[in-house]
Amino acid sequence: MSLVQKTLAGAHVKHLKHTEEHVPEIIPTPKEVCISMSMHMGPPCKALVAKGDTVKVGTKIGDVEAFLSAPVHSSVSGTVREIVEMTTATGARCQAVVIDCDGQQTPDESVQPPKVEDHAGFVKAIRESGLVGLGGAGFPTHIKLNPKNLDEVDTLVINAAECEPYITSDYRTIMDRSQDVLEGIAAIKKYVGISQVKIVIESNKPKAVELMKKLTQNDSSVEVLALKAMYPKGAEKVAIYESTGRVVKEGMLPADVGCIVCNVTSTAFIGQYMRDGMPLITKCLTVDGGAVNTPKNVIAPIGMRFRDVIEYCGGYKVPPKKMLMGGPMMGTAIFDDSYPVLKNNNALLALDESQVEVPQEGPCIRCGRCMNACPFQLMPRQIELASQRNDIEALKKLKVMLCMECGCCTYVCPAKRGLTFSNKLAKQQLRAAMPRK
Numbered sequence: 297m298s299l300v301q302k303t304l305a306g307a308h309v310k311h312l313k314h315t316e317e318h319v320p321e322i323i324p325t326p327k328e329v330c331i332s333m334s335m336h337m338g339p340p341c342k343a344l345v346a347k348g349d350t351v352k353v354g355t356k357i358g359d360v361e362a363f364l365s366a367p368v369h370s371s372v373s374g375t376v377r378e379i380v381e382m383t384t385a386t387g388a389r390c391q392a393v394v395i396d397c398d399g400q401q402t403p404d405e406s407v408q409p410p411k412v413e414d415h416a417g418f419v420k421a422i423r424e425s426g427l428v429g430l431g432g433a434g435f436p437t438h439i440k441l442n443p444k445n446l447d448e449v450d451t452l453v454i455n456a457a458e459c460e461p462y463i464t465s466d467y468r469t470i471m472d473r474s475q476d477v478l479e480g481i482a483a484i485k486k487y488v489g490i491s492q493v494k495i496v497i498e499s500n501k502p503k504a505v506e507l508m509k510k511l512t513q514n515d516s517s518v519e520v521l522a523l524k525a526m527y528p529k530g531a532e533k534v535a536i537y538e539s540t541g542r543v544v545k546e547g548m549l550p551a552d553v554g555c556i557v558c559n560v561t562s563t564a565f566i567g568q569y570m571r572d573g574m575p576l577i578t579k580c581l582t583v584d585g586g587a588v589n590t591p592k593n594v595i596a597p598i599g600m601r602f603r604d605v606i607e608y609c610g611g612y613k614v615p616p617k618k619m620l621m622g623g624p625m626m627g628t629a630i631f632d633d634s635y636p637v638l639k640n641n642n643a644l645l646a647l648d649e650s651q652v653e654v655p656q657e658g659p660c661i662r663c664g665r666c667m668n669a670c671p672f673q674l675m676p677r678q679i680e681l682a683s684q685r686n687d688i689e690a691l692k693k694l695k696v697m698l699c700m701e702c703g704c705c706t707y708v709c710p711a712k713r714g715l716t717f718s719n720k721l722a723k724q725q726l727r728a729a730m731p732r733k
């Protein structure tokens with residue numbers, strides 16, 4: 297069975313884009329920031345500064361020589377108060393640099409527009425910028441821009457689908473930073489040598505579709521596609537299929553089908569960075585949920601504590617029942633609001649009691665809705681059963697590693713089965729059973 301061939305697969309989630317007309321507000325510098333050394337997929341960075349050091353805006357404060365890593369920079373000027381051990385939202389441990397801000401926001405002298413002449417120089421500059429996928433995945437962008445089969449890559453997919461409920465930060469990027477987006481696209485095309493660009497936007501954002509079409513009307517290499525508004529059109533493999541008809545099979549990367557996918561806000565960052573050289577130090581977030589007094593989009597320094605972000609948004613209306621980094625479908629629950637803003641946060645949701653359902657699982661009624669909703673035509677109920685039996689061979693046959701944990705199967709299940717969670721467990725079972733390389 298082919299993958300991602302049912303373009304109507306997915307879930308009709310509520311859009312809840314309450315903040316879409318809210319131009320992001322720049323939050324004033326807080327008194328302190330706590331900058332995590334783990335904001336990318338690979339091993340955490342090591343702090344390059346020590347207690348008492350002076351830092352400026354853009355000073356490199358963390359790095360590690362490892363694949364899938366990206367350096368970390370200070371978002372403020374001030375003095376390092378301490379280096380602490382923090383627990384990430386996924387339970388891993390890493391260092392974090394706590395900085396007392398001096399309020400001056402003095403830029404570091406090293407911050408200069410990068411001098412780039414070729415592909416290698418571009419990749420190096422993007423690594424130095426600290427950029428990781430800003431749509432939520434945290435995959436270092438310089439790795440994406442440097443695939444092994446560079447000669448075979450012909451398509452850049454700019455992912456502006458933003459299909460998760462509530463989140464409007466990418467939409468604001470298009471509406472407010474369209475020039476940065478175009479400059480980012482131009483830089484990637486020039487240095488990576490890509491001939492065609494597909495900009496994918498869900499059709500529930502007609503103003504964004506119209507704007508990008510207007511701005512690119514004289515460029516035959518760029519096509520703007522309005523995708524049917526159905527979650528998860530913004531998933532990488534789905535966006536590739538929708539825009540090119542190419543199928544990224546199990547174990548393949550986008551570059552294997554000639555594509556590089558770049559989130560639209562990451563693209564805008566590249567445009568801005570090539571002009572001013574300021575590394576990634578701020579993040580645009582959608583702050584929403586019934587427990588927040590004034591939902592809005594904000595631009596926060598990376599490392600700002602969530603409680604300070606919420607305070608800027610008028611504080612809590614009621615005590616939150618659940619807090620999420622990211623959207624309700626794929627976001628990560630956080631246990632307290634002292635957690636800091638990370639590079640790949642695109643939303644902070646503080647949900648009230650009415651928005652948090654504690655589902656009571658019932659027996660499977662074999663309706664098949666979970667399979668029909670899955671963009672990869674996986675069989676979540678069969679995966680759940682195989683996981684319960686610890687049947688590794690069955691899990692392999694069921695291709696559980698293709699599961700992107702999008703949550704569609706759980707969302708549509710009338711028996712309220714926790715299928716996404718059982719898929720996560722099944723993937724761990726399979727990983728644990730694989731021989732270590």
Ligand code: SF4
Pocket residue numbers: 669670671672673674675676698699700701702703704705706715716719
């Ligand atoms: S969570 Fe996994 S199994 Fe469920 S719909 Fe998404 S990709 Fe398919």
Ligand code: SF4
Pocket residue numbers: 659660661662663664665666667676677708709710711712713715
């Ligand atoms: S959607 Fe739920 S009830 Fe229906 S087959 Fe899947 S697990 Fe069973």
